[in-house]
Amino acid sequence: MKLSTLRAFQYKSFKVVYFIYMSSIMIVFRGTIQLGRYFYHSASQVRRMSEVSVLVPNYYVPIYYRSIEEVSVARSWLQLSLHCIMVDFAGKQSFWKALKPPAKDKCGELLSSLCYHPSNSILTLTLIKARNLKAKDINGKSDPYVKVWLQFGDKRVEKRKTPIFTCTLNPVFNESFSFNVPWEKIRECSLDVMVMDFDNIGRNELIGRILLAGKNGSGASETKHWQDMISKPKQTIVQWHRLKPE
Ligand SMILES: [Ca+2]
Missing domain, CATH: 2.60.40.150 (C2 domain)
Structure with missing residues (x-):
């Protein structure tokens, strides 16, 4: 499989890699993370994906967004809720970010x-x-x-x-x-x-x-x-x- 792009973002407890292939995007999580729900945002659309709740060392999330070109991905980002992490595709290729603990008791x-x-x-x-x-x-x-x-x-x-x-x-x-x-x-x-x-x-x-x-x-x-x-x-x-x- 020839990948046109491969980038990785390092976090304290996990790493996110995404591939752009045939105008689609695939997200890969490596580390131990519990995901609630995630959203893909771009200039023209916000898509909420189905809910995932899993604790695994390697987790592959095949998110196929069709007709996405690299230029539009650079203006897009992925939101992983529950841990309040933002993955900015236009940001640096590798950086650290502190994870916020789930504020379960602070509902208001x-x-x-x-x-x-x-x-x-x-x-x-x-x-x-x-x-x-x-x-x-x-x-x-x-x-x-x-x-x-x-x-x-x-x-x-x-x-x-x-x-x-x-x-x-x-x-x-x-x-x-x-x-x-x-x-x-x-x-x-x-x-x-x-x-x-x-x-x-x-x-x-x-x-x-x-x-x-x-x-x-x-x-x-x-x-x-x-x-x-x-x-x-x-x-x-x-x-x-x-x-x-x-
Ligand atoms: Ca709302």
């Missing part, structure tokens, strides 16, 4: 309020704002919105969504959702609150979530919030929660 925080009126059985969740959300896009931002499921036990019964707030890590939602929950059911129901990143390409991704519940909430602050709501009916209880990755 959500300010919300809960209020329950036993007389008319209305449970109101207000999503006020979020701060320091995890960046999911290549521009270092996200396009957050919140998806909420009302659950009885394990059963999801009602879904609500906020609008999408583009290109921000500190959205102000100011959105209230009311649910009809009889008093005798309030202890067994819960709210699954998911902060999502909207994407034009592919599926929207979870930034972080909390489960607001009287028992088995996603954390101590979530459980306390629910119990405070029940013990102080008709009062609006406001609390910050740290978002969880899963």
Whole structure:
């Protein structure tokens, strides 16, 4: 096989090699790396490839982008998410770059309020704002919105969504959702609150979530919030929660 071009980029824990052959490109990873998803960017297109999750010493990713000439590759780059690595095809042929550890615990925080009126059985969740959300896009931002499921036990019964707030890590939602929950059911129901990143390409991704519940909430602050709501009916209880990755 005659390769028209061979270049390699050295990283601390792995090496990326790409070949351009017959107007196609093939990416080769050597080292030990876990890949989440990867994107190929050029002046005219952004393509997200299928998700890969593998830990191997030698991993060959056959990405065949047809009709790519070397001049256009020089203006393109490959994004490997999960480890936030950028491979700049126009850069130096060999260089070192520190890998960022996956910031699994830093999903951001959500300010919300809960209020329950036993007389008319209305449970109101207000999503006020979020701060320091995890960046999911290549521009270092996200396009957050919140998806909420009302659950009885394990059963999801009602879904609500906020609008999408583009290109921000500190959205102000100011959105209230009311649910009809009889008093005798309030202890067994819960709210699954998911902060999502909207994407034009592919599926929207979870930034972080909390489960607001009287028992088995996603954390101590979530459980306390629910119990405070029940013990102080008709009062609006406001609390910050740290978002969880899963
Ligand atoms: Ca996005």
